Structures are given as C-alpha cells and as structure tokens.
Amino acid sequence: MVGNVADIPEHAGLVVQIGSRSIGVFRIGDQVYALRNVCAHQGGPLCTGKVFPALRAEILPTGKVREYYDYEQMIVACPWHGWEYDLASGECLADPSKRVAVYPARADGDSIVVSVPD
Amino acid sequence: MARRGYLIIDADAHYLEPVHELAEYLDEPWRTRIQGVSPSRLLPRALGDRMLQGRIRRDDVDYGAAIGDSSKGQVLETMQRLGVGATVLVANRLANFGHVSSRDLVVALANGYIDYMLENVASPEEGIYTMPVLPWQEPAEAAAIVTRVGSHPAVVGVCFMTSGPNPPLGDVRYNPIFEAAQEHDLPIVFHSAPGLTLVEGSSPVDGFQRLLEGQATGFLISNIAQLTSILIQGLPERFPKLRFLFQEAGIYWVPMIMQRLDEYYLMRREEAPLLKALPSEYVLDRFHFGTQPLEAPKNPRHLEAIMDMFDGRRRCVFSTDYPHFDFDDPVVIDRLAFLTAEDKQDIFAGNAQRLFNFRKGGVQPWESTWSATSRTSQNTPA
Numbered sequence: 001m002v003g004n005v006a007d008i009p010e011h012a013g014l015v016v017q018i019g020s021r022s023i024g025v026f027r028i029g030d031q032v033y034a035l036r037n038v039c040a041h042q043g044g045p046l047c048t049g050k051v052f053p054a055l056r057a058e059i060l061p062t063g064k065v066r067e068y069y070d071y072e073q074m075i076v077a078c079p080w081h082g083w084e085y086d087l088a089s090g091e092c093l094a095d096p097s098k099r100v101a102v103y104p105a106r107a108d109g110d111s112i113v114v115s116v117p118d
Numbered sequence: 119m120a121r122r123g124y125l126i127i128d129a130d131a132h133y134l135e136p137v138h139e140l141a142e143y144l145d146e147p148w149r150t151r152i153q154g155v156s157p158s159r160l161l162p163r164a165l166g167d168r169m170l171q172g173r174i175r176r177d178d179v180d181y182g183a184a185i186g187d188s189s190k191g192q193v194l195e196t197m198q199r200l201g202v203g204a205t206v207l208v209a210n211r212l213a214n215f216g217h218v219s220s221r222d223l224v225v226a227l228a229n230g231y232i233d234y235m236l237e238n239v240a241s242p243e244e245g246i247y248t249m250p251v252l253p254w255q256e257p258a259e260a261a262a263i264v265t266r267v268g269s270h271p272a273v274v275g276v277c278f279m280t281s282g283p284n285p286p287l288g289d290v291r292y293n294p295i296f297e298a299a300q301e302h303d304l305p306i307v308f309h310s311a312p313g314l315t316l317v318e319g320s321s322p323v324d325g326f327q328r329l330l331e332g333q334a335t336g337f338l339i340s341n342i343a344q345l346t347s348i349l350i351q352g353l354p355e356r357f358p359k360l361r362f363l364f365q366e367a368g369i370y371w372v373p374m375i376m377q378r379l380d381e382y383y384l385m386r387r388e389e390a391p392l393l394k395a396l397p398s399e400y401v402l403d404r405f406h407f408g409t410q411p412l413e414a415p416k417n418p419r420h421l422e423a424i425m426d427m428f429d430g431r432r433r434c435v436f437s438t439d440y441p442h443f444d445f446d447d448p449v450v451i452d453r454l455a456f457l458t459a460e461d462k463q464d465i466f467a468g469n470a471q472r473l474f475n476f477r478k479g480g481v482q483p484w485e486s487t488w489s490a491t492s493r494t495s496q497n498t499p500a
Binding site for chain 2: 043080081
C-alpha cells in the first residue's frame with residue numbers, strides 16, 4: 001500500500017518511494033499504473049511529467065493527414081525532454097526498444113497497491 | 119562544485135535576458151522604443167511550441183508557454199543542481215537577431231545585452247562568464263563592442279549567431295571583428311540558431327511545418343555554412359592566433375563536413391589559395407565543438423567512431439544548453455564507457471579551460487575542484 005487513490009493528481013502521477021525505487025503511480029478511470037520514475041533517456045524524473053493521450057495521425061482518402069488524440073492509449077511525457085511512455089507497458093512510443101520498468105498496481109478500495117520485486 | 123569527482127564547465131547555457139531591463143542600458147531612441155513593446159515584436163521567432171503543450175517543463179527557470187526572465191540567483195541554483203562549476207552564458211532572445219534587418223536595433227541590443235550582463239549577472243568568482251553577441255550586420259560596430267568589453271574578466275569569448283549572416287562569416291568584411299578578438303585573445307564562438315524565421319526565403323530551412331524539422335536541420339545547416347566559409351576563406355591563416363568553437367549542433371556533422379571539404383579542396387585548391395593544409399587539418403588544430411545535443415546511437419561504438427574521426431576527446435567541450443528543450447545533463451558524457459576518466463575530465467572542463475580565456479581575473483575559487491581532482495589523481499567516478 002503506497003497511498004490513497006485520491007492522492008493521485010489529475011493528468012499526472014503520484015511519486016512514491018518503495019525501498020530504493022522511486023515509482024510514479026497513475027490512474028486512468030479505474031485502472032492504476034505504476035512506472036519507474038527514471039527516464040531511459042538521461043535519467044530525468046519521468047513520473048513528475050504530465051499525462052496525455054497519444055497523438056496519432058491517419059492518411060485521409062484525399063491524401064491529406066488528420067491528426068487526433070487517441071484516448072485509448074495514455075502516455076506520460078518526461079518533463080526534461082518530452083520522451084513519451086505508454087502507461088501500461090512502459091514502452092517508449094518513439095522507440096519501443098526503449099522502456100521503463102512497470103509494476104503491477106491496483107486500487108484496493110481507496111488504497112493504491114503496488115507490487116515490486118525484492 | 120563537482121559532480122562525481124569531475125569539474126564541469128558548461129560552455130553554453132542560456133540566460134533569458136530581460137529585454138525591458140537591458141533597455142535601460144541603451145541610448146535613446148532605442149531605450150524608449152524597446153521598453154514600449156513586447157520582445158517578440160522586435161526579434162523574429164522560430165515556429166512552434168518548444169515545450170510541447172507542457173510536456174516539457176523547467177522547474178527552476180521561467181521557461182514555459184511564455185518565456186520569462188532569468189536571474190543571477192536562478193543561474194547559481196541551476197549550476198548547483200547540474201553540478202556545474204563554471205558556466206558561459208549566452209543570450210536567449212538574441213539568438214535570432216542574425217535575421218533582423220534593422221542594423222541600429224541589433225547594435226543597440228548587442229551593446230545593451232553585454233552591459234546588462236556584466237553589471238548584473240557575470241561573476242567570475244562564482245563561475246559565471248559571458249560573451250557579447252555580435253551584430254554581423256555592422257562589423258565596425260561589432261568590433262567596437264569587442265574592444266570596449268574584451269578586457270573584462272567575465273568576457274571569455276565573442277559570439278556570433280550562425281543563422282543569418284550574409285555573406286557568411288569567413289568574408290573579409292568581418293575582419294575588424296576578428297582583429298579585435300585576436301587582440302584580446304578571445305575565441306570566436308559560433309552559436310547555432312534555428313534559421314527558421316517565418317520570413318519566406320530568408321533561410322534554406324524556412325517553410326517546414328513542425329519545429330522538429332527546423333530544429334533538426336536549421337541548427338546543423340547554419341553551422342555547416344559558417345564553418346565552410348571560415349575554412350575556405352582562409353580565416354585561420356588570416357588570423358593565426360584565433361581559436362574557434364561551434365555550438366549546439368551535436369558532433370555527427372563534424373567529420374562529414376571535414377571530409378567533404380577535403381574532397382572538394384583537392385579538386386579546386388585554386389579557389390582556396392590561402393590554405394596551407396587540408397581543411398580538416400585546420401579543424402583538428404584550431405576548432406572545438408560543443409557536445410550538445412550529443413547524439414546517442416543504439417550502438418555506442420558509432421559515437422566512439424565519430425569522436426575518433428575528429429579527435430573529439432580533445433576537441434569537444436561539454437555544453438548543457440539549459441534551459442532549452444533539448445538540453446543535455448552531464449550524464450550524457452559520464453555514461454560513455456569508451457571514454458577514460460581523463461577523457462571525461464577533458465570534455466567536461468580541460469578542453470574548455472584551454473579554449474576560453476578564464477584567467478584574466480586570476481585563478482577563481484571554482485577551479486579548485488580541478489586541482490583537487492587533477493588528471494593524475496582521483497577523478498575516477500564512483
């Protein structure tokens with residue numbers, strides 16, 4: 001148990017310390033996510049960044065491009081340089097070979113429960 | 119101040135100059151004109167929101183949706199946080215003034231900027247240095263600035279913004295500036311700028327739709343253009359004591375343009391008769407390059423190969439470019455396994471100490487870390 005669900009800010013994460021790890025906890029609807037608070041780029045405090053829907057684009061039949069927000073995929077952007085990570089998988093959107101650790105997390109009533117390996 | 123045992127000099131951090139305050143240092147009518155208008159009306163701006171709708175954030179600098187002003191206290195706080203012992207501050211809003219056609223405006227701003235910085239911000243004993251940003255549009259006035267402030271202990275170089283100068287800076291019309299810099303033993307710092315002005319046709323990279331495009335190419339092309347000009351026009355031969363630094367375009371471009379200029383020089387030597395060696399040999403002898411934004415390839419050996427191609431261990435000077443959106447933390451050098459501790463100390467500080475004129479005012483307290491962790495002692499990181 002690392003805190004209360006109500007402590008998680010809107011469109012942002014709650015950063016908690018679990019052992020030696022700094023971890024950000026996020027909530028989208030009923031789903032809770034937990035990610036390591038260290039960006040794979042230069043070690044920035046990833047989970048102090050804001051949450052956004054992923055921006056996508058489609059090529060229209062006219063050949064023009066339409067950009068739109070995809071609320072099915074929420075991301076956190078590192079405040080140092082903007083690297084984006086999928087909240088669920090920890091994968092970097094621009095390069096899936098880069099990722100941050102994610103941890104099983106859930107809401108148990110009003111409480112947030114995060115499981116981290118020893 | 120040190121980080122993991124290394125003395126760190128930041129060869130390029132940006133001071134968000136308060137234009138209305140520095141206007142106090144200008145003569146009329148510019149004082150009144152500048153105080154009565156938003157800085158964005160005076161200087162062309164590149165397109166796009168650098169901070170990506172709040173994705174990118176600077177907690178210690180007023181640099182978000184709007185650009186605020188820096189203060190000396192903020193500079194010291196940032197240095198402390200990044201582990202920087204000495205910093206060379208460069209103007210922020212003036213970065214695009216290479217594209218301003220009002221010659222008396224850029225002369226007034228250049229004078230006001232350096233006077234403001236020397237009176238309010240620069241402090242060699244605290245490791246804060248700066249440079250005048252020179253208006254290429256008026257070479258005689260630019261040279262007068264160098265002569266006027268070049269002996270100040272906080273002035274460690276002179277700076278050109280590389281986007282805008284026409285003709286490029288190797289031209290003999292800029293000789294008065296180079297003469298003044300050489301006389302004061304000040305390196306010439308060519309600081310890249312986006313070259314994206316929304317003025318159609320004023321730059322080879324105008325017309326892009328996104329900041330990413332302009333940022334990735336404009337800074338690069340601006341530097342390539344100026345390096346090509348000063349090499350082929352024989353500036354190192356015309357001013358044999360001058361030293362040169364190119365900033366803010368990473369390092370991958372350096373071996374590319376070195377090799378390309380060598381190939382064309384071999385075919386067309388008669389168009390560059392001042393040169394006594396291959397263009398690349400001048401680079402290896404007299405030029406330095408800021409590391410930011412340092413490329414981070416998936417295979418680090420590729421970066422090592424690039425560094426090998428231009429003696430990067432001795433040519434690179436670490437730069438953060440803070441608070442810009444693509445700034446580099448010192449970790450970008452510290453984590454490179456192919457560099458020895460001695461190489462890292464050279465890139466973090468030793469190369470900059472050999473390049474810049476830091477000691478006009480004597481040895482400063484921030485240098486003590488250097489002697490305490492000199493290259494022959496314990497500067498191996500933990």
